[in-house]
Amino acid sequence: MKRLRALAVSWGPLGVFLFAIIDSAGVPNPGGTDLLLLAVTIADPSRWLFNAGLAVLGAFIGSFIFVEILRRGGERYLVRATSSGRGLRFRDWFRRYGLVTVFVPALLPVPLPYKAFAACAAVMGVSRVRFLAVVMAARIPRYFGLAYLGATLGAESGDWISAHLWQFGVAAAVLFIMLFLLIRFSARTRTEDLSR
DSSP: OHHHHHHHHHTTHHHHHHHHHHHHTTOOOTTHHHHHHHHHHHHOGGGHHHHHHHHHHHHHHHHHHHHHHHHTTHHHHHHHHTSSHHHHHHHHHHHHHTTHHHHHHHHSSSOOOHHHHHHHHHHTTOOHHHHHHHHHHHHHHHHHHHHHHHHHHGGGHHHHHHHTHHHHHHHHHHHHHHHHHHHHHHHHHHHHHHHO
């Protein structure tokens, strides 16, 4: 994977685009797109908007591929992967909290189980449009924020992120709670409106 990343850095923005597709299509690659986006942007800060835009476009294409693959045979994979242990907990969490479980890990650069929840969404019947909209709502600020960070802080970007990981963790928890409460409130309001 390191050799692939070095090759992708040498390709510049095209490498960011390809890596974002590969990452979002479900190939295990923890933090790869984030690191590559930072490296390419640090190398040429003037193109940070272009790099971020390509990362978002790649994430969209990769997410579409991911959904299509899982829709065409993902049920067996999901049953096998979520029949016990951690997988079962992920599926239960998705049933309870819905697309919030996809949005929060897609937004924040902290190690959260994004792909497990995205797989649950794809296989359990969430519409492609809703799934892709949630992923894009998370990836756009994430990738543009990382590219901006790389353009402004340069080589110190990684140190800054490492020094603030606990704040990202707290932000993830707070965001999750706020979105969950918002969904619960809107569902209750809708139910009350229908019963009148």
